[in-house]
Amino acid sequence: MSKLKEYLKTLPRRLGKTAAVVGAAVVLFAVFLLCQGVNPLSVYANMIASTLGTSYGIGQVLIKSTPFILIAVGTCVSAKAGLVNVGGEGQFAMGALFSVTAALFIGDSMPSFFGIVLMMLAGMIGGAFWSGLAGVFKVKANMNETLTTLIMNYIAYQIVSYFVFNQLKDPDSFNWPQTSEISESLQLPRIWGKVTIGIVIALLAAVLIWLMISKSKWGYSLRVIGGNANAALHAGINVQKVQMIAMLISGALAGFAGAIEISGVEERLRQTTGVNYGYLGFLAAWMAWNNPATAIFTAVVIGFLSVAGNVLEISSALPSSAIQILMALVLLAILWKGKEKKSA
């Protein structure tokens, strides 16, 4: 309890510092816009009005944040075990591929609830399979997981492309590379406007993972390994096993995000489904210094920026790459600030 109290007590000060550096990034981007002959004030006003000013906008932010939350929390789990999993991108894609395959196979053959659960399980298996491969490479062959997960992202993209252009291509799509739409019974129930229960599931999963890391025995061994792998070895912890499980959970969460995206947002798989989500989720986790509770917040910030970016394209005639620049600046600002030192 005292930990929580301390967390809350220092929260305003820490938030204040973060707000200051993020503000600096926002000002820097404003200068950039001015140089492009665009009025930054109207751009920012537009961004806020269209995202937080309407219930539709808020809904969009929640929808967009869902995959970022899951991927970010997944990244936190592996990071606690001392592993850098940059493979959210590929694990998300494999999750989406597995779940859409399951969905097309299931069709209308079973009650909605069971169908959706199966679909989500397929997504988790897809993601865990992809991260598990990297885990095996790490544990059995000592291959650096940062490099393997990064490279496997590109392989996953090609695999997804292959399937949407071949076996899974919608025969009625006039050669458009996408799968058929999944059955209506397999779409996640909506709770508010276009927002599905996906966001609730993501939040629950995030809290569950946070509890698991901070309260369970397994979470303890996880943190020991992340602190010092040698010490963990001497303490009789099976480092490889814990790392492998962390990797599987991490990928399963990303795959889960892929399944939710298919079932709740896209309703079919395209080549472009979830492009960059993995990297953004990873960066959300690092912005939160791999604390799953904080990662929820940073993931929502990234979700907000993503939605605002789409608005920018329509209202200010700026290309979508402009928001990529803003995002990078915000991230750099937070990295510049650095991690708050823990008071002993």
Next chain:
Amino acid sequence: MIIESLLTGAVQSGTSVLLTVCGETVTERVGVINLGTEGCMAVGALSAYIVCANTGSPWFAVPVACIMGGLMALIHAYFVISRKANQLATGLTLMFLGLGLTAFFGRNYVSVSVTGFTRVKIPLLSDIPIIGDAIFNQDPITYLSYLICPLLCILIYKTRFGLILRGAGEDENVVFAYGHDPIKMRYIGVIMGGMLSALGGAQLSIAYTHTWIEGMTGSRGVIGVALVCIAAWNPAKAFIGAYIFGAAQALQMMLQQQGLEISSFLLMMIPYVLVLIALFITSIRRRQTMPAELKKVFESVT
């Protein structure tokens, strides 16, 4: 004939990766990993293209590209060395920044064409059977890369400067004890890396493809970082991985042109799978030669 064009393609496509591997090798030798190499490369490719399109002079474009890439790397250096920010996260953010900036500023150059560098045939040498055309009928940046690799080897292994440079990546206290500033050496290493990656990017845009499209570096920077590990942090071995990657790219394009019944997506996987296999072989065969300071980066993720 087929082998010859495959080899030519391997060198053409591999040069940009080779330069990136060389650059990232220097960076990692001083104990810093820069995943933002991809961003440096993209910035180099675009700035070279813009200069080339506006002045018509590729020779002027090359130094500009190097400077821009060096500036990108300077951001990385400042963040990870002076601010002690997480190297992997900063690198990834820089990759984002580089790809975003180039997509933004490059959008008006997509339909612009440039002459850039053309292939220069070296007499006699290019007549050597099979390999002659591949090695000695290339663009000037590729010839430059033939010089850069051995020069880097000499610099790193045979000079006092190289010794201090490596020292900064192994044990900064020793460098300090010898009266040198490890911080300065790290900055130099990271910036050199960015400049070489940007040169690779320039080769891609103004010497090899003569086009600019968003995201044209297509993961070459990321692959470059992986290949450094495979080359065991030795610039002399950089060409092996780089040209194999180039050959895989060339093979994939050739097979596609032949209209083979294999999906292009499966072919496009080949280079990545090869890199994975190479990583596998190196990690089980060789003892860890990773610079000590770099090991710390990977060990302190939480």
